[in-house]
Amino acid sequence: MTAKELDALKGVDIRTVEKEVLADIREVEVDRSLPLEERKRAYLEAVGNPYAVRVGDMKVRVRFAEDGASFEEVFENMLRNV
Numbered sequence: 001m002t003a004k005e006l007d008a009l010k011g012v013d014i015r016t017v018e019k020e021v022l023a024d025i026r027e028v029e030v031d032r033s034l035p036l037e038e039r040k041r042a043y044l045e046a047v048g049n050p051y052a053v054r055v056g057d058m059k060v061r062v063r064f065a066e067d068g069a070s071f072e073e074v075f076e077n078m079l080r081n082v
Contacts, residue, residue: 001044006050006071009049009050009051009052010051012049012051012052014052014059014060014061017052017059019054019057019059022049022052022053022054022059023046023047023048023049023053023054024053024054024055024056025047025053025054025055025060026055026056028043028046028047029046030042030043030046030079036076036079036080039079040075040076040079043075043079050062050071050075051063
């Protein structure tokens with residue numbers, strides 16, 4: 001996924017998205033034996049939009065602080081711990 005594609009996904013208004021189209025992250029499974037790059041790809045394929053997911057009936061918008069860790073850093077850390 002390119003930076004331009006990620007920016008487009010980041011701009012999705014969670015309030016207008018039907019929760020049924022969002023991936024429920026409780027059901028996402030990523031094979032921990034895969035190399036990190038393959039785990040990234042598998043997670044992105046499973047959720048579609050890493051900025052808009054759901055947990056059960058709750059819609060969740062993922063945001064990052066401008067002066068904090070980058071998306072890449074947080075994403076890699078999450079996959080290392082899943």
